[in-house]
Amino acid sequence: MMDPSNINNFEDQWRKALQEASETPPPSVWESIEARLDGEQSKVVPLWWQSPKIWYAAASMAALLVVGGGLWMSDIKTNEKPQVAVSTESVRKSESKGSQMAEQVPSANESLNTEKLAANDQKTSSEAKTLIESKTPSVKSKGYQSIEQQIEIAASNNVNAAVKHENAFTKAKNSSQDQPGIAAVEGAQKPVAKSGSGNEIISTTATPVESVQPVEIATAKVAGNGNAAALADENQSISAQLLASLPYSDLDVYVQNRHIFFRPQIQIEEPVKEKKPKEYYAGLGVMPASFNPDVQLKEAPMAFSAQSVSQKRATTGSSQARASYAVQTQGGVRISKHWSVETGISYLRGNSAYEGGGYVLNAYSNLSSNVLENALAGLASSPSADKAAGFNNGALYIDVAKKVSNNYQYLQLPVQAGFTLNPDKKFSYSVLGGMMANFFLVNELESASGEIIRTTASDDIYRGMNWAATTGLRLNYKLSSNWGANLTGSYQRAVSSGFKSNQSLDSHPYLYGVSWSVRYSF
Amino acid sequence: MTFNEKELVTGCKQRNRIAQKQLYDVFGGKLFAICLRYTKNRADAEDVLQDAFIKIYENIDSFRADSPLEYWLRSVVVNTALNHLRQQKYLKELDDIDVHHNGLSDREFTLGNFQMQQLMEMIRELPPGCQTIFNLYAIEGYQHNEIAQMLGISEGTSKSQYSRARTLLQQKLNKEKRFDDGSVQHKQF
Numbered sequence: 046m047m048d049p050s051n052i053n054n055f056e057d058q059w060r061k062a063l064q065e066a067s068e069t070p071p072p073s074v075w076e077s078i079e080a081r082l083d084g085e086q087s088k089v090v091p092l093w094w095q096s097p098k099i100w101y102a103a104a105s106m107a108a109l110l111v112v113g114g115g116l117w118m119s120d121i122k123t124n125e126k127p128q129v130a131v132s133t134e135s136v137r138k139s140e141s142k143g144s145q146m147a148e149q150v151p152s153a154n155e156s157l158n159t160e161k162l163a164a165n166d167q168k169t170s171s172e173a174k175t176l177i178e179s180k181t182p183s184v185k186s187k188g189y190q191s192i193e194q195q196i197e198i199a200a201s202n203n204v205n206a207a208v209k210h211e212n213a214f215t216k217a218k219n220s221s222q223d224q225p226g227i228a229a230v231e232g233a234q235k236p237v238a239k240s241g242s243g244n245e246i247i248s249t250t251a252t253p254v255e256s257v258q259p260v261e262i263a264t265a266k267v268a269g270n271g272n273a274a275a276l277a278d279e280n281q282s283i284s285a286q287l288l289a290s291l292p293y294s295d296l297d298v299y300v301q302n303r304h305i306f307f308r309p310q311i312q313i314e315e316p317v318k319e320k321k322p323k324e325y326y327a328g329l330g331v332m333p334a335s336f337n338p339d340v341q342l343k344e345a346p347m348a349f350s351a352q353s354v355s356q357k358r359a360t361t362g363s364s365q366a367r368a369s370y371a372v373q374t375q376g377g378v379r380i381s382k383h384w385s386v387e388t389g390i391s392y393l394r395g396n397s398a399y400e401g402g403g404y405v406l407n408a409y410s411n412l413s414s415n416v417l418e419n420a421l422a423g424l425a426s427s428p429s430a431d432k433a434a435g436f437n438n439g440a441l442y443i444d445v446a447k448k449v450s451n452n453y454q455y456l457q458l459p460v461q462a463g464f465t466l467n468p469d470k471k472f473s474y475s476v477l478g479g480m481m482a483n484f485f486l487v488n489e490l491e492s493a494s495g496e497i498i499r500t501t502a503s504d505d506i507y508r509g510m511n512w513a514a515t516t517g518l519r520l521n522y523k524l525s526s527n528w529g530a531n532l533t534g535s536y537q538r539a540v541s542s543g544f545k546s547n548q549s550l551d552s553h554p555y556l557y558g559v560s561w562s563v564r565y566s567f
Numbered sequence: 568m569t570f571n572e573k574e575l576v577t578g579c580k581q582r583n584r585i586a587q588k589q590l591y592d593v594f595g596g597k598l599f600a601i602c603l604r605y606t607k608n609r610a611d612a613e614d615v616l617q618d619a620f621i622k623i624y625e626n627i628d629s630f631r632a633d634s635p636l637e638y639w640l641r642s643v644v645v646n647t648a649l650n651h652l653r654q655q656k657y658l659k660e661l662d663d664i665d666v667h668h669n670g671l672s673d674r675e676f677t678l679g680n681f682q683m684q685q686l687m688e689m690i691r692e693l694p695p696g697c698q699t700i701f702n703l704y705a706i707e708g709y710q711h712n713e714i715a716q717m718l719g720i721s722e723g724t725s726k727s728q729y730s731r732a733r734t735l736l737q738q739k740l741n742k743e744k745r746f747d748d749g750s751v752q753h754k755q756f
Contacts, residue, residue, distance in 0.1 A: 055705075055733065056704075056705045059705045059706060060706050060708070061678075062683060062686055063683065063687070063690075064706060065597070066597070066604075066683050066687065067597045067599075067600050068599050068603060069595070069599070070596070070599040070616055071613065073613070074599075074613050074616055074617055075588070075591055075595070077617050078591070078617050078621060079584075082587070082621070082624065085621075469617070470613075470614045470617065471610040471613050472610060472614075
């Protein structure tokens, strides 16, 4: 067994050496992370649009908001009405009393200020209390009658104060005038206490209410404050409504605050979303391929059908693939995280060979022609038409297979959809599928002896354009954030014949290729 | 390093791109080194790092400030690396193996003479199972029963794979040492 101390030593050494190890990752990693983060953010938007459940939920929320908002608004209106009534009432009172005791105004205003401060801050409220207490003795020294008087005077001169604090002080006044109103003072204490710390003034004044004397003192304190209850005649139901309205106005402020708080976050996200809407790419590649035109003869050409002895063998020729290549350009767009669409233009040089079962030999010129050569020569208008004629008159059939090279040139226009696995990673794989338009350029049929039958699109033998289906598997390697290298294995097969339908020949070319290309992403 | 970890986390929670980039700049290097230790090539390590950061940004809300941020980040990266290895089927066939101690003396064991890159390379050359278990046990400090649970293997397998890793590493270290001494004439390839 190993010595445990050694084991620890071994692990400790490794841990020490590697735990703090650090190596700077290449910049492409962050770029990919950023691209993925952008992709996820933009992906969120379609989900909102796509899911009907979200819309139902949003509609019901909107409905609730409308109903709730309506109720709330109506509630506000009912709360506002008494306030107006009270203020007009107090104004009327102040008018009737006139400016008889004008000297009380400064002191009243002073205490109003202290109370306002108290409502905002606990500390200031205690200061306010001391102010009130300091005023109390002077009030006490006056008789009961004078206190009453003062209350009235204060009430008449503090219209604004009465409007601001009507809830508390209306009740305070009530209690001073009417002894059974003690209960009313206590009742006033509760709702007022909810509205804020400033109401401590009231609670301190209301607490000793047990006998007539303390009530007097309490009212005297209120009067001394200058916020004397101006509205002696107001009934209690109106006061209760006014109290209920206070919390709503507080809520208003908080809702506004929240809106302001969240706004900057939304502003930060928006430019990020706009950053990368779509990714476009362009590529250039070359594809070594194996091309087979798969030419079939539907019926033997005249020179061969005339050679009745070997008719069967003569018409059984076969195409063989030869090394071919294509030069490709690509342009594509990535439409989602996994899907992309691409198109491009390619030039295909498709080489192949055609081996006929035997050939015919022109008796006059010693020219030889296998079945495909003969068929094509017969179709072409000029200059090989005379060749066919030569074979038709006194040709010999040689029953030896003759191979001719059969080369095509096409211009290809593919449109493909691609599904990519592991997108945004260093290695990713795409499965491709689509259609391809092959535009015929030229065909050259060349025998070993050097005879060339050249057919172009204008000869009306081959279709100017035929369709092919294409599929492939692509391996993408990301070189940097913009550059990438691709290796694509592809298979193409024509879905329509390369020859015009009235010809005796039929061709469905197919191709296997491996394409190497580089790509630049924008 | 001048950064406020708390502010960084708050920024990332608000999906602030600047904060996300700063988090990457601060911890990317260390976390990339972990990725390199768990994978076989740089391309895989980059993929793991990418995935890990995406997870980090997506799950930053679940990070609790009672543990160090780096510890949390490391655990996310290790888990991502293990997931990656599972996908690559590296951890599919982890069997209990017989390990015979080769008798190489490690009494005067020290890694002081080796470069970090060399050590990293040695770990990456281990068989995949050994590599993972060595990383988890020796560097990350997990216990064998925890590793067994994480990888869905038996505790015995974890121990034997670790012993194997240890033996192989010891051999590599001794071999490198001999070359350093110049006592061996020809390096064997």
